Amino acid sequence: MTQKIDFKKSLHGYQAPSGKYQIVEIPDRHYMMIDGQGDPNTSEEYSASLAALYPVAYALKFASKNELDRDYVVPPLEGLWWAEDMSVFTSSRDSSRWQWTLMLLVPDWIDEERISAAIAAVRAKSSPLRLDALRLETLVEGRCVQTLHLGSFEEEDRTLEPMHRDFIPSHGLEPTGKHHEIYLSDPRRTAAGKLRTILRQPVGQAKPRGLQPGAAPPEAPLRS
Known part of the structure; x- marks a missing residue:
């Protein structure tokens, strides 16, 4: 019998501690992606995107x-989330202003030909509304800060705000990519207070700030 792989257990980055932040290096990974905008609780575009993603994902699984x-x-x-004003994630949580990319990981051994075949099979059977918006893309994140949030999506600000306000700058880092969420629980079967969500933020070395008024410039290095 074929052993079934569970990427949540086998891949680096799909486990995170609750109550503390960690700095991790995430390798490049391939995803099926689909974009949209608006409140995921009310957006028809959001539900239509899920209806396109999952049939293709299961077609790939069974083909594999x-x-x-x-x-x-x-x-x-998984989801990438952003807005022109990123405070809508860390404080105001104004979901009507969110833009997002929904994603499902594609195993490394599955090539584009098999993905195209899976999409064609889904189109022939049910043809979901947003199927043509689906794409394959490599996500490059590298160094990230992440943690496990326990609780409802609406309470993520209590986890995100300290991450951005305290932990990231205190380690000489700054955000460099889109806010990333990994949904380890099914909200249809899990009480809101028990949801498990990895919150991830790609980061890079913080750029030096300009000199404050009256501050002396740094000494130049000696040359031999």
């Missing part, structure tokens, strides 16, 4: 199992 003898659990849903 039946044709390649490599079975796996369909990976957890």
